Amino acid sequence: MNDDAATLEARLRDGDAAALGPYLDEVRPQLLAFVERQLGSQLRRKVEAEDILQETGIEAVRQYEKRPERDQKPFSWLCQIAERKIIDAHRHHFAAQKRDAGRELALDQRAGQTGRGDFVNMLVMSITTPSQAFSRNAREARLAEAVGQLPEDHREAIRLRYVENLPTKQIAAELGKTDASVRIMLSRTVKRLQTLLGDESLRR
Structure with a gap:
């Protein structure tokens, strides 16, 4: 990160919304590269990385004042927004299609479903690293059943x-439970899913 980007990032973390536009311009090449890595070949035929990048910038401006993790690194926050825009684009273009699971990429596998399937798509994308993005077929099928x-x-x-990356205190407020009970619920649920998935991808 160069000095200009570092200065702008520091201003953003201090709550200076005026730094967001210049920061987006400064990290544009890195963010575009991130989007390019995340786009699957199927989706790449439908949307341009530049379009996702533009939508990410618009959403960042809209969300800046109400972002849940104020201490989160700005670039990581932008990457999360970009991932969600990719998911939205994926669902928009492929929600009505049925695919042969043996021939499609992992990000496309369950896009023909609605409701629980959409949630599983987002959850799998959230709990795996970019390097795992195209090797999740079996994990996704097991996760759909477990969820x-x-x-x-x-x-x-x-x-x-x-998926939403909310802190446990905010989840507790949403569900009308205590923070402690939500932590216990998440811990037990994660252990159950880990057992079925046979990996540690949810432990974070």
């Missing part, structure tokens, strides 16, 4: 934590 067996409040807590 479907969860009680509604457990499923909502997992969605809020790992």
Whole structure:
């Protein structure tokens, strides 16, 4: 990161909204590269990385004052917004299509479903690293089954934590529970999903 970007990032973390536009311009090449890495080949035929980048900037301006993690690094926050825009674009273009799971990329596998399937798509994307993005077919199928067996409040807590990236205190407020009970619920649910998935991808 150069000095200009570092200075702008410091201003953003101090709450200076006027620094957001210049910061977006400064990190544009890095953010565009991130988007390019996240786009699957199927989606790449439908949307341009530049379009996702533009939507990310607009959403960042809209969300800046109410972003949940004020201490989060600005670039990481922008990457999260970009990921969600990619998910939105993916669902928009492929929600009506049925695909052969043996031939499609992991990011496209369950896009033909609605409701629980959409949630699983976002959850799988949230709990895996970019390097795992195209090797999740079996994990996604197991996760869909496991999520479907969860009680509604457990499923909502997992969605809020790992897809929306909300802190446990905010999740507790959303669900009308105490912070301690939400932490216990998440811990138990994560252990259950880890057992079914056979990995540690949810432990964070």
